[in-house]
Amino acid sequence: MKMLQNDREQSWAEFSKGWKRGATVTWAELDAWIDGDADAFPKQLRRLVKLLDKFELAVAPGAARPEEFDTPYQFHHSLRADGALSYERELELLPRLSRIGEFRMARRYEFLRHRMQLAWARVGYDDAALREVLLHGVDAAPLPAKAKRSPAKMREALARLREVEELRNAFFEGSLYLVMKGVHKYRKLGIDTLDLVQEGNISLFQAAEGFDWRRDVRFKTYAEYWINQAFLKMLYNNVRTVRVPVWVQKTLKKIKDLQAEAVNKSGRELSSSEVGRKLDMPAEKVESLLKTQRYAVSLDAEVGGEDGNATVSDLLVDASVRPVHEQVVDVALPDRMAEVLTGLPERERTILELRFGLGGKEPMTLFEVGEILGVSAERVRQLQEGAIQRLKLPKTRERLRQFVGA
Numbered sequence: 001m002k003m004l005q006n007d008r009e010q011s012w013a014e015f016s017k018g019w020k021r022g023a024t025v026t027w028a029e030l031d032a033w034i035d036g037d038a039d040a041f042p043k044q045l046r047r048l049v050k051l052l053d054k055f056e057l058a059v060a061p062g063a064a065r066p067e068e069f070d071t072p073y074q075f076h077h078s079l080r081a082d083g084a085l086s087y088e089r090e091l092e093l094l095p096r097l098s099r100i101g102e103f104r105m106a107r108r109y110e111f112l113r114h115r116m117q118l119a120w121a122r123v124g125y126d127d128a129a130l131r132e133v134l135l136h137g138v139d140a141a142p143l144p145a146k147a148k149r150s151p152a153k154m155r156e157a158l159a160r161l162r163e164v165e166e167l168r169n170a171f172f173e174g175s176l177y178l179v180m181k182g183v184h185k186y187r188k189l190g191i192d193t194l195d196l197v198q199e200g201n202i203s204l205f206q207a208a209e210g211f212d213w214r215r216d217v218r219f220k221t222y223a224e225y226w227i228n229q230a231f232l233k234m235l236y237n238n239v240r241t242v243r244v245p246v247w248v249q250k251t252l253k254k255i256k257d258l259q260a261e262a263v264n265k266s267g268r269e270l271s272s273s274e275v276g277r278k279l280d281m282p283a284e285k286v287e288s289l290l291k292t293q294r295y296a297v298s299l300d301a302e303v304g305g306e307d308g309n310a311t312v313s314d315l316l317v318d319a320s321v322r323p324v325h326e327q328v329v330d331v332a333l334p335d336r337m338a339e340v341l342t343g344l345p346e347r348e349r350t351i352l353e354l355r356f357g358l359g360g361k362e363p364m365t366l367f368e369v370g371e372i373l374g375v376s377a378e379r380v381r382q383l384q385e386g387a388i389q390r391l392k393l394p395k396t397r398e399r400l401r402q403f404v405g406a
Contacts, residue, residue: 021055026062027108027167034107038214041107049115059112059163061170068101073177075184087197088180097174099218105171106213112167116160123147123154133161135205171208172201175223179204182227189235196231203230251289254279340396347373348387355384 033048034041052059072092097105120130124144132140138158147154179200187193207223236250255275262270272290273283337358341349354372357363366377366384373380390396 022057023055024058024060025052026060027104028062028065030059030108030111031104034111035104041214045111045114048111049118052115058159061166065101068098068104069095069174070098072096073181075177075180091177091180094173094176096177097171097219101174102219103213105167105174106211106219108167109164109171109208110213112160112164116157116164119153119157119160123150123157125157134164168205168208172204175204175219176201178220178223179227182224182231185228186231186235191231191234196234199230199234200227203227248289251279255286255289340391343396344387344390348383348390351380351384352387355380 030048033044051057072094073096074092075088117127117130120133124146125133125141129141129144138161147157179197182200183193183196187196203226204223207219207226210226211219211222213219258275258278259269262268270278271283272286276283276286279286341352341358344352350373351369353359353361354364354369355366364372366380370377370380
């Protein structure tokens with residue numbers, strides 16, 4: 001297939017002459033029809049989609065163009081060997097997208113995504129369901145009844161999805177260095193490095209979804225804004241021990257900047273009323289915001305002491321521990337048992353003493369106790385059970401509670 005960039009006057013019929021059904025079109029061959037005038041792009045997009053679908057043509061990467069890539073980005077290796085360093089070295093092997101490459105990738109992505117959206121709409125997927133598919137895979141959204149009835153159309157939709165994912169991966173690989181640049185900027189502020197990498201990659205996907213190449217702004221600039229916003233939000237929400245709303249933290253930063261500027265100029269900090277006038281808010285609100293700047297203290301923080309090893313936790317009362325005076329046993333267990341047993345009927349008391357060997361005696365079986373008392377073993381068991389139930393009454397149980405676990 002031969003397409004000329006400057007020959008847009010040729011008819012679509014002539015353009016498609018010689019195509020074979022089921023053939024493959026490369027990204028570079030698409031560029032001849034989707035590059036150029038932004039006003040003509042929607043019309044060219046729709047006509048090209050119809051033409052490709054008519055011949056059931058697939059889209060594949062093809063050979064890369066040198067002008068679409070710059071040399072790989074070189075990082076300063078300052079990350080610890082926690083998994084992020086090896087990832088960073090892998091990024092240094094990936095070429096960066098150039099300005100030309102960014103705009104071409106964006107146009108290709110919009111074209112392939114539009115074609116994919118039409119294919120998935122034919123099997124019953126709306127925009128929300130398709131977004132879930134793009135984010136989490138085909139299983140993320142329920143399968144519509146229309147997709148079950150049309151397996152051929154479903155296969156076509158899956159093929160369009162693979163084309164989009166293939167191009168999106170190439171788009172991302174040429175831009176992943178932007179995430180690591182942001183990680184180097186924010187990694188020492190209390191968030192795990194690999195968590196920052198993950199959050200940055202997610203924001204890169206969001207940037208690709210919202211990027212509009214018609215504004216003549218580089219994807220690099222647009223994506224860096226998204227990545228920085230994602231990192232700031234993550235820091236605002238996770239670094240502080242007690243979470244403070246993001247808008248409060250942003251206002252506190254403005255107050256801090258004003259105070260620093262005032263100290264540099266006049267050698268003194270501004271009062272709450274002066275800050276309020278500059279930020280157009282009441283002085284009372286400024287004071288309320290400043291009160292949210294509280295510092296967390298670790299329970300393991302040292303607080304001095306004679307041995308030099310005392311911590312904050314040593315000074316706090318543990319409500320789960322019983323006071324020492326309640327744990328002290330002021331009466332010996334045998335004496336307390338004797339007191340408790342005196343409240344039982346004589347025969348039940350005798351059975352407990354013989355069965356459990358109280359008073360230093362050897363424990364006896366139900367049969368042996370029955371012979372002594374002249375009753376059956378079953379009757380001894382019944383009397384024993386009744387005696388134990390008496391000991392479980394609240395008044396008696398409280399008198400024995402201090403011996404539990406002793």
